[in-house]
Amino acid sequence: MRILGIDPGLRITGFGVIDHTEGSLFYIGSGxxxxxxxxxxxxxxxxxxxxxxxxxxYRPEYVAIEQVFVNINPKSTLLLGQARGAAICAAVKQNLIIAEYTALQIKQAVVGNGHAKKNQVQDMVVRLLNLMDSPRADASDALACAICHAHNGLNLGRIPLTGYRMKRGRLV
Known part of the structure; x- marks a missing residue:
C-alpha cells in the first residue's frame, strides 16, 4: 500500500512517499x-x-495531510489553509483517499510523544525508514505524516459496531 504524506506550506510544501507492506515501512521518495x-x-x-x-x-493509494493549526497571526493561518486546500485538490483531482492528522497525532504515532521536538521526529523518521541521512525538515514532516497514516489511519473505520447504536452522531 503506497501512502503520500504532505506537509503543506505556502513557501515550501513537503512530500514523502512510503510503502506499507505486511507491517513494514519502505521509503520510496521525498522532497x-x-x-x-x-x-x-x-x-x-x-x-x-x-x-x-x-x-x-508515484501512484499512491492514500494521501495523509497535516491539519492546519491556528496561529497567533490569522493571516498566516489563512495562507497556510489555502496551500493545504491546493494540496487536497491535487489529491481529489486524482480520486485518492485523503486522511488528515494533527501535529499531535503525527508526533504521537512516530515518536510516541505528542509533544516531541522536531529533531526527535526527524530522528525517528530516519530510524523507521532505515535512511542514511535525514531528509529536509519539510520532507521529513511529510514522511512522518505518511508513517502516522500507516500506523493508525488504515485501521480507521474498522471499529466493530455490534452492540452499539448512534445517538446524536456518536456511538453509544
Missing amino acids: CIKTSEGTLPDRLKVILDGLDEIITE
Missing part, C-alpha cells in the same frame, strides 16, 4: 515543492501542479 514570491494564485498553482506530477509519478 519539497518551493514557490516563488509571486502572486497567491501563482503560488497555489505551483503547489497544485507539483503535487499533480508527484501523484502521477
Whole structure:
C-alpha cells in the first residue's frame, strides 16, 4: 500500500512517499515543492501542479495531510489553509483517499510523544525508514505524516459496531 504524506506550506510544501507492506515501512521518495514570491494564485498553482506530477509519478493509494493549526497571526493561518486546500485538490483531482492528522497525532504515532521536538521526529523518521541521512525538515514532516497514516489511519473505520447504536452522531 503506497501512502503520500504532505506537509503543506505556502513557501515550501513537503512530500514523502512510503510503502506499507505486511507491517513494514519502505521509503520510496521525498522532497519539497518551493514557490516563488509571486502572486497567491501563482503560488497555489505551483503547489497544485507539483503535487499533480508527484501523484502521477508515484501512484499512491492514500494521501495523509497535516491539519492546519491556528496561529497567533490569522493571516498566516489563512495562507497556510489555502496551500493545504491546493494540496487536497491535487489529491481529489486524482480520486485518492485523503486522511488528515494533527501535529499531535503525527508526533504521537512516530515518536510516541505528542509533544516531541522536531529533531526527535526527524530522528525517528530516519530510524523507521532505515535512511542514511535525514531528509529536509519539510520532507521529513511529510514522511512522518505518511508513517502516522500507516500506523493508525488504515485501521480507521474498522471499529466493530455490534452492540452499539448512534445517538446524536456518536456511538453509544
